[in-house]
Amino acid sequence: MQRLMIIVGLVLIASFLPVQAADETTELYQHRVQVNSQAASERASALRDALQATLLKLTGDDTVMEHPAVQSALADVRGLLVQYGYQQEEQLWLWAQFDQPQVDRLIQQAGSGIWSNVRPRLLVWMVVEEEDLSRQLMAADSEAIIVQQLRNAARRRGVPVQFPLLDLNDTMTVSVLDAWARFMDTINFASSRYSPDGVVVIRVYQTEPSAEQTDKWMADWTLNLGQLRWQGQVTGMDKSELGAKAISALTADLAERYRIGSQSDVLNRWQLTIHDLKTLEATIAAEKVLASIPAIIDVQLLGYGNHAARYELTMQADIARIRQAIDLSKQLRPIATTSTDEESANLSADYRWVDPQ
Known part of the structure; x- marks a missing residue:
C-alpha cells in the first residue's frame, strides 16, 4: 500500500516539479x-x-x-x-x-543523433604565443577576438564554457609556462575552484613553414573530462579564428561520443536502481532526468523503499549510449560493483543520487 501511494503521488505531482540538472542547455530547438x-x-x-x-x-x-x-x-x-x-x-x-x-x-x-541537453561545463586555459614568441594567458574578461569567437562558437553549439579569472589566486598557482607545458596537476588544482566538468588547454602559435602546411597559425588542444582524454589540432591563416575552430573540433568529438541515435527498430529494456533518494521530490527529479535523455521512450517506477527507487527504461538505443548520457549528469553517480558479468550489467545497474547544490 505504501508503494502504491508513492507511485500515485509521483503521477499526480511530477509535472509540477522542475529538474535541477547540472549545466542544462536550454532552448535547444x-x-x-x-x-x-x-x-x-x-x-x-x-x-x-x-x-x-x-x-x-x-x-x-x-x-x-x-x-x-x-x-x-x-x-x-x-x-x-x-x-x-x-x-x-x-x-x-x-x-x-x-x-x-x-x-x-x-x-x-540524416543518420545522426541527438545530444542530450545536459552538457559538460568546460574551463578553458588558453595560451597565445605572439610572433615575437611572447605568451599570454587569456582571462575571463579578455576582449581579444580569439576569445570572443571561441565563446560565440561554444554558444552556437550549446556548450557552456568559461575562462579563468586570472586573479591573484590563479596567477599564484598557474603560470603561463604551466599552461603551455600542460602541467595538468597544477592546472587541475587551480581549476577546482571553478568546479568545471572538463578542463581544456589550448595553445596557439605560428606553424613551421613547409610544403604541406600553408596555414600560418596552429592551435592544439587537450580536453580532460573525468577519466576521458581528447586531443587535436586546427590550423588557419588568421590567428583570431583558431579559438572557434578549436572549440568546434573538440565539441564535435564530444557530441560523437554522447549523442544518441534512434535508428534501431528494436526496443531495449534496462533496469536501474537509484539510491539515496531521501525525498519524494528527489525521486521525481531522478525520473525526469532519465526521461530527458534522447531515445528513452518510457520510464517506469517499479518500486521504492529504503530511499531507493527501481526504474525500468524502454529505449530505442544501445544501453552503452544511455550509460554515456547518464555519465554527464552530476546528479547520478554509478555505484561500483564487483560483478564482471557484462550480461548482468546490461540487465541492471545501480546509481547514487546527488542532490543539486
Whole structure:
C-alpha cells in the first residue's frame, strides 16, 4: 500500500516539479539570428540560418548539413517552423522556434543523433604565443577576438564554457609556462575552484613553414573530462579564428561520443536502481532526468523503499549510449560493483543520487 501511494503521488505531482540538472542547455530547438531589417528576403535567409544552427546545436555534427533531407528542409524551413518573431535590443534579432518531433525525425533521417541537453561545463586555459614568441594567458574578461569567437562558437553549439579569472589566486598557482607545458596537476588544482566538468588547454602559435602546411597559425588542444582524454589540432591563416575552430573540433568529438541515435527498430529494456533518494521530490527529479535523455521512450517506477527507487527504461538505443548520457549528469553517480558479468550489467545497474547544490 505504501508503494502504491508513492507511485500515485509521483503521477499526480511530477509535472509540477522542475529538474535541477547540472549545466542544462536550454532552448535547444530555438535560435535567434541578427538581421538588419524585417524584409521578407532577409527573413527567409535568417530562418535558414536559425534551422542550421539548431541542427548543429542538437547534433554537434557538421556533416549532417550535407544530407539531402537536411538540404531539402533548409530550402523550405516553413514545414519545421512553429513560430518566429523579432526582438529589438541594441541590434535587431529574428527569433525562431522549431517543431521538436519533426526536427528529431529529420536528424534521424540524416543518420545522426541527438545530444542530450545536459552538457559538460568546460574551463578553458588558453595560451597565445605572439610572433615575437611572447605568451599570454587569456582571462575571463579578455576582449581579444580569439576569445570572443571561441565563446560565440561554444554558444552556437550549446556548450557552456568559461575562462579563468586570472586573479591573484590563479596567477599564484598557474603560470603561463604551466599552461603551455600542460602541467595538468597544477592546472587541475587551480581549476577546482571553478568546479568545471572538463578542463581544456589550448595553445596557439605560428606553424613551421613547409610544403604541406600553408596555414600560418596552429592551435592544439587537450580536453580532460573525468577519466576521458581528447586531443587535436586546427590550423588557419588568421590567428583570431583558431579559438572557434578549436572549440568546434573538440565539441564535435564530444557530441560523437554522447549523442544518441534512434535508428534501431528494436526496443531495449534496462533496469536501474537509484539510491539515496531521501525525498519524494528527489525521486521525481531522478525520473525526469532519465526521461530527458534522447531515445528513452518510457520510464517506469517499479518500486521504492529504503530511499531507493527501481526504474525500468524502454529505449530505442544501445544501453552503452544511455550509460554515456547518464555519465554527464552530476546528479547520478554509478555505484561500483564487483560483478564482471557484462550480461548482468546490461540487465541492471545501480546509481547514487546527488542532490543539486
